[in-house]
Amino acid sequence: MKYYRIIFSLLAIALLFSSCQEDDLGLESMMVPSNILVNTDISTDGSGIVEFTVSADNAISYQFNFGDGTTGSTLDGTFTKRFSKNGLNTYLVNVIAYGTGGISSSRAIEIEVQSDFSDPETKQFLTGGSSKKWYVASYLPGHLGVGPSSGDGFDSPIYYQAAPFEKAGTEASSCFYTDVLTYSTTGEDNLTYELNNNGQTFFNVDYVGQFGGPTGSGDQCIDFDTSGVRNATLSPASSGIATSRGTQIDYSNAGFMSYYIGASSYEILSIDENSMYVRAVMGNNPALAWYVKFTTLSYDLQNAETGGGEETGFESDFDTLLWESDYQNATSLDTNTWNFEIGNNNGWGNDEKQYYTDSNTSIIDGNLLITAKRESESGFDYTSSRITTQDKFEFTYGRIEARAKLPAGAGTWPAIWLLGSNFNEVGWPETGEIDIMEHTGNSQNTIHGALHYPERSGANADTGATVIENASTEFHIYTVEWSAERIWFLVDGEVFHMYENNADSPFNKDFFLILNVAMGGTFGGAIGDDFQESSMEIDYIKVYQ
Known part of the structure; x- marks a missing residue:
């Protein structure tokens, strides 16, 4: 460690002054810096900030040893330092003035600094x-x-x-x-x-x-x-x-x-x-x-x-099919499994601009489509659909897979997600939320996975993201692997986020599925003037345990 510190100090000095020295310095040009003056402006607001102003005769640069294990360098003699040790502390600050040829002299001062920062x-x-x-x-x-x-x-x-x-x-x-x-x-x-x-x-x-x-x-x-x-x-x-x-x-x-x-x-x-x-x-x-x-x-x-990035890829702990929703032989949405949620519900807490109906879903060529449209409904300029399995299919733990193609267009905000089954009793975010996939047309091809829970919700959610190709023109598989130990987020079998589950989290009880396409809002952003309609297409959703 002593050798390490010496090397770093020498490198810092060499980097700082190598461009300022001539190759051939005569003795007459190698003058020792003198009359070192050190002025300080010490904050009194508990921030720990100290403004240093240093001057010296025959000096071309300065180095500080702040007495807290950190150093700093300056050419013009000014330096702003934040001392972060809590409380009122005394520091012995050593200021080194360097002249031509690397000759130096120093002066030490003692300062008292108050820092109240705490996290x-x-x-x-x-x-x-x-x-x-x-x-x-x-x-x-x-x-x-x-x-x-x-x-x-x-x-x-x-x-x-x-x-x-x-x-x-x-x-x-x-x-x-x-x-x-x-x-x-x-x-x-x-x-x-x-x-x-x-x-x-x-x-x-x-x-x-x-x-x-x-x-x-x-x-x-x-x-x-x-x-x-x-x-x-x-x-x-x-x-x-x-x-x-x-x-x-x-x-x-x-x-x-x-x-x-x-x-x-x-x-x-x-x-x-x-x-x-x-x-x-x-x-x-x-x-x-x-x-x-x-x-x-x-x-x-x-x-x-994860398989270490080898061809075997991520290895799931769940291989028994518990439930699936596919649409190969369907002509309409199965309301024995899915519920429609109708309305705008005050923007669903996100300032969303759409009005949800039961007519913006369809099944075409074996795929479920949820279509957002620019059209007037009940005082709103956009329509879409939001469907859930609440009270009809709820489960704890497993691998959830959804093969989907996402809508395009500025302002679109599709989501495949899970919400805690006790939502009506405890509210959000106490119930917990698992976002398997979120995407916005304003950030095309960036896929987000997130967890919302007390103290990590809204803009402060526990999130991860990855970039893929052709999110709106090709199908991709969006997966969450959820256990009592961890929650993994994957796209096409590649992990992009992980959460260490624990007994105190809300992710140890039944959840239900939600599919929707929102418009605008706090995450979807500005809606394009040219937007008319676009769909999220679902090939299947499967749950394994």
């Missing part, structure tokens, strides 16, 4: 109350991704998203999935973080050469041990991303989360008991943000659960 729920999720292990979620699409740092959270890894298990099986990147990240409590307000990467670190291509790896070969696993224990603190995130939790994790001693990109602060986009999604701005390129998904499932267990 006990995130701390509980991270540590489980004492100590908890996390792993890269290799089985999920987009477990590693990159996009513009100016982007908005979940929609931003648009430049690249890793496919499930993409980094497995190659010597260059296989170490990425075997990292173990352990978070532990060290008191009321503090955390420790231990990275165990078995002596190999997965470096971004921009840093490979600096740590002895082969340049020009992309990201690499290098025999460079960055394992060890560091302090971790939670602080307010400053990006302003709408989908962020609003909390970031700051690591001491150049700590990072499995994939080295020169960053030590990670913003939490989402976290629960068994999954975590973070972003960090790249150290040498502030225009890029990298995204990483983590899970409490070890790599071996991820392989065992």
Whole structure:
């Protein structure tokens, strides 16, 4: 660890000042910085923010050691630092002024900073109350991704998203999935973080050469041990991303989360008991943000659960057909199985624009069609249908498969989903909701799966997404595998989201099926001026136990 810290410090200094030094410096030009002045503006609102302004004669740059395990650098002498340890704390800050030729001098000052930030729920999720292990979620699409740092959270890894298990099986990147990240409590307000990467670190291509790896070969696993224990603190995130939790994790001693990109602060986009999604701005390129998904499932267990991306694919625990609804020999919807829900019901809680009728379903060529139309009905400009199996077919656990082709057009919002059978007694989201498939014409070919439950509902739902081809021109199989242990979401047999079920969740009782096509609303978005009508086509729905 001592060697590791020295290397990082030397690299930081070298990167910062290499472009500022001449190749041949005479002794007369190598002047020691002097008269170092350090001014601070310390916030009094509990945010922990301190504005540093430093000046010195003969200085061309400055470096800070903030006394909390973190460092910073600046050329113009100004730096904004957030101290995130809770309470009123004293820090010994060392400021180093560098002159030409790398000659330096320093000055230390002592400051007192108050920080009142607290996010006990995130701390509980991270540590489980004492100590908890996390792993890269290799089985999920987009477990590693990159996009513009100016982007908005979940929609931003648009430049690249890793496919499930993409980094497995190659010597260059296989170490990425075997990292173990352990978070532990060290008191009321503090955390420790231990990275165990078995002596190999997965470096971004921009840093490979600096740590002895082969340049020009992309990201690499290098025999460079960055394992060890560091302090971790939670602080307010400053990006302003709408989908962020609003909390970031700051690591001491150049700590990072499995994939080295020169960053030590990670913003939490989402976290629960068994999954975590973070972003960090790249150290040498502030225009890029990298995204990483983590899970409490070890790599071996991820392989065992999903087949490890091999041709065998996901292996279901359910193979006995319990119930099916297909339409090969039907001429109309079977109302012994399905109910029609009629009306708009105050936008169904989502500001939806359609009025549901019992005449927007049909069976054509062996497929059930639910058709949304631009037409006036009962004061609304659009019609559609919503059907349920409430009180007619309800079940607990199983594999639910629906083969479907989705409507097209801006504003369409088809869904295949489950709602708790005690909905009328306890309401929503207490009853629980499992969204097998949601899609919007305003984000064509992006498939969403979601869970809604207390504290994770509406815009804060427990969600995952994947991108497919031809969602509205070809049939695809949308699946949820639901057990007392886990809930998996798949499209065409490929996992894209997982939830660790538990005894306290609402997902351990009977649920019923719902099919509908909404228009507009909080998720469907703006309806296209050219929209006339479009259908969701269902080939079959099957439930296995």
